[in-house]
Each structure stands twice: as C-alpha cells, then as structure tokens.
Amino acid sequence: MTTHTPVRRRTLAAIGLALTAAFASTSCSAPAGEATAPEDSTTATGQWPRTVENADGTSTEIPRQPRRIVATSVSVTGTLLAMNAPVVASGSQVGGVWFDQWADIAEERGLTNLWSVGEFDLEAVMASDPDLIIVVTSGRGALTDQVTDLQSVAPTVVIDYGAQTWQELALELGRATGLETEAQRTIDEFDALVTDVAGAISVPEGTANIISFNGPGQDNPIARGGGSHADLLESLGFTLEDPDPSWHTQAQERADFVWATYENLLELTSETTFILSADDETAQGFAEDPVLANVPAVAAGQVYGLGRNSFRMDPYSSTEVVEHVRALFS
Amino acid sequence: MAVIVPTPLRPAVDSDGVTPRTPLTGRRRFAIVLAVTGTIVTALVVLSSLVGVRMLAPDDLWRALTAFDARDDAHLLLVNRRLPRAALAVLVGAALGAAGVVMQSLTRNPIAEPGLLGVNAGAAVAVAVAVALAGIVTPFAYFGAALLGAAAAGALVILLGGVRRGSDPVRLVLAGAALSVVLGALAQIVIINGDEQIFDRYRAWAVGSLAGRDLDVLPPAAVLLSLGLVLASLLCRALDATALGPEASRALGARPALVWPTAGLAVVLLAGGATASAGPIAFVGLTAPHVARLLVGSAHHRMLPVAMALGATLVLVADTLGRVVAPPGEVGVGIMVALLGGPFFVALVRRRRVAPL
Numbered sequence: 001m002t003t004h005t006p007v008r009r010r011t012l013a014a015i016g017l018a019l020t021a022a023f024a025s026t027s028c029s030a031p032a033g034e035a036t037a038p039e040d041s042t043t044a045t046g047q048w049p050r051t052v053e054n055a056d057g058t059s060t061e062i063p064r065q066p067r068r069i070v071a072t073s074v075s076v077t078g079t080l081l082a083m084n085a086p087v088v089a090s091g092s093q094v095g096g097v098w099f100d101q102w103a104d105i106a107e108e109r110g111l112t113n114l115w116s117v118g119e120f121d122l123e124a125v126m127a128s129d130p131d132l133i134i135v136v137t138s139g140r141g142a143l144t145d146q147v148t149d150l151q152s153v154a155p156t157v158v159i160d161y162g163a164q165t166w167q168e169l170a171l172e173l174g175r176a177t178g179l180e181t182e183a184q185r186t187i188d189e190f191d192a193l194v195t196d197v198a199g200a201i202s203v204p205e206g207t208a209n210i211i212s213f214n215g216p217g218q219d220n221p222i223a224r225g226g227g228s229h230a231d232l233l234e235s236l237g238f239t240l241e242d243p244d245p246s247w248h249t250q251a252q253e254r255a256d257f258v259w260a261t262y263e264n265l266l267e268l269t270s271e272t273t274f275i276l277s278a279d280d281e282t283a284q285g286f287a288e289d290p291v292l293a294n295v296p297a298v299a300a301g302q303v304y305g306l307g308r309n310s311f312r313m314d315p316y317s318s319t320e321v322v323e324h325v326r327a328l329f330s
Numbered sequence: 331m332a333v334i335v336p337t338p339l340r341p342a343v344d345s346d347g348v349t350p351r352t353p354l355t356g357r358r359r360f361a362i363v364l365a366v367t368g369t370i371v372t373a374l375v376v377l378s379s380l381v382g383v384r385m386l387a388p389d390d391l392w393r394a395l396t397a398f399d400a401r402d403d404a405h406l407l408l409v410n411r412r413l414p415r416a417a418l419a420v421l422v423g424a425a426l427g428a429a430g431v432v433m434q435s436l437t438r439n440p441i442a443e444p445g446l447l448g449v450n451a452g453a454a455v456a457v458a459v460a461v462a463l464a465g466i467v468t469p470f471a472y473f474g475a476a477l478l479g480a481a482a483a484g485a486l487v488i489l490l491g492g493v494r495r496g497s498d499p500v501r502l503v504l505a506g507a508a509l510s511v512v513l514g515a516l517a518q519i520v521i522i523n524g525d526e527q528i529f530d531r532y533r534a535w536a537v538g539s540l541a542g543r544d545l546d547v548l549p550p551a552a553v554l555l556s557l558g559l560v561l562a563s564l565l566c567r568a569l570d571a572t573a574l575g576p577e578a579s580r581a582l583g584a585r586p587a588l589v590w591p592t593a594g595l596a597v598v599l600l601a602g603g604a605t606a607s608a609g610p611i612a613f614v615g616l617t618a619p620h621v622a623r624l625l626v627g628s629a630h631h632r633m634l635p636v637a638m639a640l641g642a643t644l645v646l647v648a649d650t651l652g653r654v655v656a657p658p659g660e661v662g663v664g665i666m667v668a669l670l671g672g673p674f675f676v677a678l679v680r681r682r683r684v685a686p687l
Contacts, residue, residue: 094525117525140526216411217469217542218534219659249659261658262542263383266403290410290545294403 052176055137055160056144062155065178066132070125072150073141074117075161076134078102078314079170081109083182089114089128091141101309101316117141122149130154132177138162165228166314186315190322194235197322201329203237204302206271210240212257212311213275213286219249219259221276222268227256228313229276229306236325241270265292273297278305280328304328360632363625367639371420374646378419379412381650383658386412414548415540419649419663420642421548422540422604423614425555427641428562429600430615431622431634435569436593437503443616444601447506447594450610451513452483453602454536458517461532462524470546472535473606477554480602483509488594538609538664540649551607558599559638565593566630573628611664613671614641620678644671 049063069087071077077090081102089112092098096116098106114124117140125133133156135143143150150156157176161169167187174183210223210230222243223229230240244267245253247260273295275283283305287298297303307324309317380386386404394405426444433442444450456479460466466475487509491502521532571584579586601615622637648666655661 094523094528118523215542217539218530247658261383261660263407264658266384266407291403291406293406294401 046178046180048178050175050178052157054158056147056158058158060151060155060157060176062132062157062176064131066130066176068128068130069132069134069177070114070128070130070154071134072114072120072125072143072146073134073136073139074099075136075139075141075312076159076169076173077106077111078312078316079166079186080134080173080177081105081111082315083170083174083179083186085173085177085179085182088112088130089124091115091117091119093117099309099312099314099317101314101320105316120146122146122153125150126153132157134159134173134176136161165231166318170315190315190318193319193322194232197326197330198236201236201326203329204272206239206296207241207269208233208238208272208274209243209268209270209297210274210276210306211265211268211286212277213283215285215289216262216291218262220262220265221257221259222247223276224254224256224258229256229310232313232318232321233274233325236322238272241268243268262291266295268295268297271296271300272302272304274304274306276306277308277311279308280305282308356627356629356632360626360636363636364639367636367643371639371642371646374643374650375413375416375420378416378646378650379408382407382412382653410545414545415543415649416646418543418548418551418607419540419645421551421555422608422611423618423642423645424638425558425600425604425641426611426614426645427618427622427637427639428559428634429597429604430617430619430641431630431637432562432565432569432593432596432600433615434619435573435630436590436597438573438575439503440620441616442503443612444597444605445510445610445612445615446503447597447601448483448487448509448513449480449598449601450605451510451517452486453477453480453605454610455479455513455517455520456482457535458520458532461535462520462528465528467531468546469543470550473543473547473550476535476606476609477602480605481598483513484594484598484602488591534662535609536664537662538611538667539660539662540608540645541660541662543607547607551603554599554603555607558596558603561592561596562600563631563634565589565596566634569593569630573630608645609662609664611645611667613667613675614644617671617675617678618644620675 048065049061051059051061053059067086069080069085071080071087071090074091074093077087078099078101080087090106092113092115094116096113097103098111112128114128115121120143131154133150133154135147135150135156135158137144137158137160139162144158147156147158159169159172164172167190170183170186171180174180210233212221214220223240224245225240225242234240243258243260244264245258247264247267248254248258249261250259273286275286283303286292287301287303292298305324307317307320310321376388376391379391380388384404384407386408390404391408393399394402394408398409399405429444430442433444433447434440453476456475457472460471460475466472487502487506490505490509521529524532568584568589571579571582572586572589574582576586604611618637618641619633621640622633626632626636644667645663648670649663651670652661652663652666655666
C-alpha cells in the first residue's frame, strides 16, 4: 500500500513543476529516465496526433503516443495494467489501497498512489508529469467537474466505464493510448482461457444464478442475463437463471442486477448458486440460512463463492473467477 | 406487569390531571385499557407475521405452530423470521415506551425522550466506527456495538449532567443534547470517509429497521430489555414522587441519589437495548407516555404498562405498514414511526391535551 502525505505531495509537485518548466524550456518531452516506455512491440503504433471522443460529448486531441498515463480513478487502472499501458499514477480505493487482484503488479511497476477515492489533488497529478490523464464519469472516483483543471496539465480523456465490459473499456483505452494491439491481445488471451476452461469443466445440471447475498434486512442483488457476470458464466457453459425484474426494489432499473428482497430469494429455481464477492467458505452463509433451506441450490449442496474480487470485473478479477470455476468443476 | 400498590406518594390529583376519580374507577379503567391494548398487540403480532413480500395465510401460521414442516418455505419463514421479528417489535416498542415514561418523569420534561440522553447518538457513533473500522456485518455485532455506545454515552451524559450534585433536569437535558450533536458529527465524519458499502450498511441501521435483526438479536435483546422493564417497574413509586419536584419528593422521603442512577441504568438498558436492536426510533418514547397518561392518569404503576403496550402497538403498526407501502421494498420502521407518530403528536399538542407532569 502506498499513500501520500500532503507534505510529500507538495514536494513532489514542486519537483514536478520544476522539471516540467526545465524540460519545456529546452523543448524536451518527459524526463527520459523516469518515463515508463511502452514495450517495443507496441511503440508508436497508429497515427499521431489523434482525436478521441469523450463520454461527455467532447473530444480530446492527443499529440503523441502517451508515455506517462495518470488514471484519476482506480476503476480503470486494472485494465490499463493488463494491457501494459505506461500508467505511472492512479487514484486508489477507500483507505488508499489498490484492488487486491492487481495490487502486486501495481507495486512491482512502482505505481504512484495519487489519492483515495473521493479525493482530488491537482498538484499530485502535476507531480506525476503525465502526458495523458484518464477521468471516469461514474462511481465515487468521478471527477467530471475537474476536467478543465486536468486539461491544463495534460490531454484528458473522459471514460464511462460503468456502461461497458472491461473488454470494451480495453479497446477504448487502446485507441487513446495507441495500444490497440495490446488491448486486443489481452482480450484474446482471456478468451483463450475461457475456451480452455469451458472445455475442461463439467457444468452441473440445470441452471445457475449469481447473488450478492446480504441476508435479511438488505437487498440481495441477483445478476441479470446480459450483465457482465452472467455473460462470463454463460461463456463457460452455464445457463443463467434470469431473475424476475419485478423483484427489483430500487427506483432505477439496472441492466446488470435485480436488487431483490431477502424473501424473493425463496423464488429462485437454480440448482447452482454463485455468491458474489465471496470465497467458497463465506458463500456458505447463504447455504446455512435457515429460511433458504429448500432453495434448490442449497438443497443440492451447490453453493459456491465466485471469488472475493468478483464484484468489479477487470482482466485480473475475471481471470480469477474463471480459474476458480475451473478448480471447482474440472 | 406492575403490581397495583396503594401508595401515599401518588399525586393528589389523579388520572388525567383534570377529573378526580375514585380509586375503583381508576382501577377499572386501567384494567379495560390494558385488556384492549393487550388484545390489539396480540392481533398485530398475528397480522405482522402474515404480511410481507410473500403474503401468508392465517392457516400457515397455525400449521407452522402446531405441525411445523421444515420442507414448507412458509413455515421456515414464519418461525425463523416473521415471528421473531414481531416479538422484537413488541420488545422494542415496550422498551421505548417505558424508557419515555422514566425519562419524562425523571427530568420532569414533557418532551423528554430516550434520544435526549445521548443514547441514540452514542449507539450511532459506535455503529459507525464498528462498520467503518472493523467492517462488521452481522446484526449481532451491530447490537453489541450499539449497546456499548449507548451505555457509554448514557453514562457520560449522566456524569456531565452533574448527577452527583443532585438532580438537575435542565443540566441533564443540555448535556444530552450537546453530546448528541458532537457524537452525531463524529459518526458523520466516519461514515463520509467510508466506502459506499459502509455507507449503505450504516444507512440501513440508521433509518431504524427490524428486518434481519430477528434471530441473532432477539435472545440478548430479550434479556436486556426485560431487565430494563423490571427495573423501570421497580421505580414506579419513586417516579411518582420525583414527578412532583425535588422538594416534594424529598419531603416524601425519596432519595434522588439512589433514584437517578437506577433510573439512568433503566433508560440505558431500555433505550440502548432498543436502539441496538432496531436502530434509532424516535417518537415512541415521546408519544406513548403522553397517550398512556391521557388514558389511565399519571400514576406510574398504571401508566408504565399502558405506555409499554402503546409503544409495542406503534412499532408493530409501523413495521407492518413499512412492508406494504412500497412493495417489493421495505420502508424502515424508524421512518414509518416518524411518519405515523409525527402528525399524531402534533395533533395531540394542538388539542392541548398533553397532560401536565
């Protein structure tokens, strides 16, 4: 875990500003020693400068292939790391930590921790000396009001990751960073893994469902067909039970999950249940609930965790989920 | 149930403080009110256990109790969730009603209610810290945290209120209000800096809800709240005297140095236990004693059981209605009580029928 103190941030900001001024005056690009260059195979692909469309309807011109990318939200960082993008700094989760599924890789690549989600510090961005900044429009990491400030530091791309799968996000990031080949390679490798695992496992009889089990007194989101979680299990050979949309308790309908009350869980019909954000041990909380004893998956003894990191799907967590399913059913 | 003991400490002006009544009339009235409210509570327990996302038939309840079948989802639901939830509603409502009686008499303040002693705020900050820092998820852990926080805040308010220097209602209420504000701000700071999941969990607790607190929370809640109710009923005579004011109560032989800490302990057990069980629920502790006073007068051995029955009624009605107003979702009992109790209390005040203490 890497965290910044304000003092350290200011010092870095000062150094960053000084370096920027020094290099700007000598018409140099980013400091050569500090830059994390993209891998040779992907260097300078495509045409530069290029213009990308932003999620807020504007467009951004990127003069040359980015060599120092800053992601203001932790949500897209996993995908950037997976496609070997030269990401040098990123916002982190609450408590200043990375997502578990790629924390080791972030540490290994010396990723600078800008701030915990919900915070913003322009000086920290400047100190990272970016040549591309990526901002998101959804979640607590959204910084749509700060785009103008960020644009004064470096070209800034606005992404809506909430409305797309990590594969679509990877392709979008690939266009902005000139790493289309890397993005496609990441997707292809994952698809190959899915095909491999789908062929290696014996899928249990009947249908399956995916539940974020919170117990009585709270809503229990159930994955809908067409959502990224359902899609992933279907690509592994499972047939997903689509929950009744009338169970939804929230004002806004969602395409990926139905927020169901605890008592509606009694209506589930699948023989297999996967519990979101849980390992197999934690998932047994569902199986041991006294009221749910007659739910088919519980009666069949087929309640499994989908993995502790399964809530947020990125290349790393999706791979964890697929490997876990392989371990369960092969 | 409080034992009816003829006592010289009872105020000379009986019942509703307006019409003097003979003891016999008062006793009969009390018996009738208690029988009616008791019947209402029983009927509401049955109704509450049948209402929910899945509506059940009275026959389901009968068979669940007489011929339980573990293969029947309705039976599982009734025995494991609905009935314990109704029982918890009765306990919580009764405890809040009793806590309100004790607080109003002790502070001689007609708008005193359990939240005023810092109990809710103490519980809230403890739950916030526990959720954010320890990541607690089980209702039982909420219960423990809330109870500790409520007890600590209650004790602090009693200490700050200068209970050692005698009973000063204004000082106590001020201490409670001040501490509530400070603790409330502290809880907000902790929660705002937490992630969305922490915020959601805290919010689910903070709106006041009986959902999902049933099986884990019921046994410890039953023990604590019963203790508090016993303690409150033992205080009836002393509270009769205290309600007359410090001079009169001392003249009647009451011992504030003993009464205040005992009553404080009763309030912490009752209000703290109720808040720990169901989250902060306002108005019950405020309204139930007033209605009880209107119905059976201000003698505590009559007012207390009636306030308990009325508190249970209010919480049961609120909890049951909360399950049908916005299906398939639920509205927390804390919100429903405020919706029901708020206008009721305003009407009560506007009719100038708030009986003097």
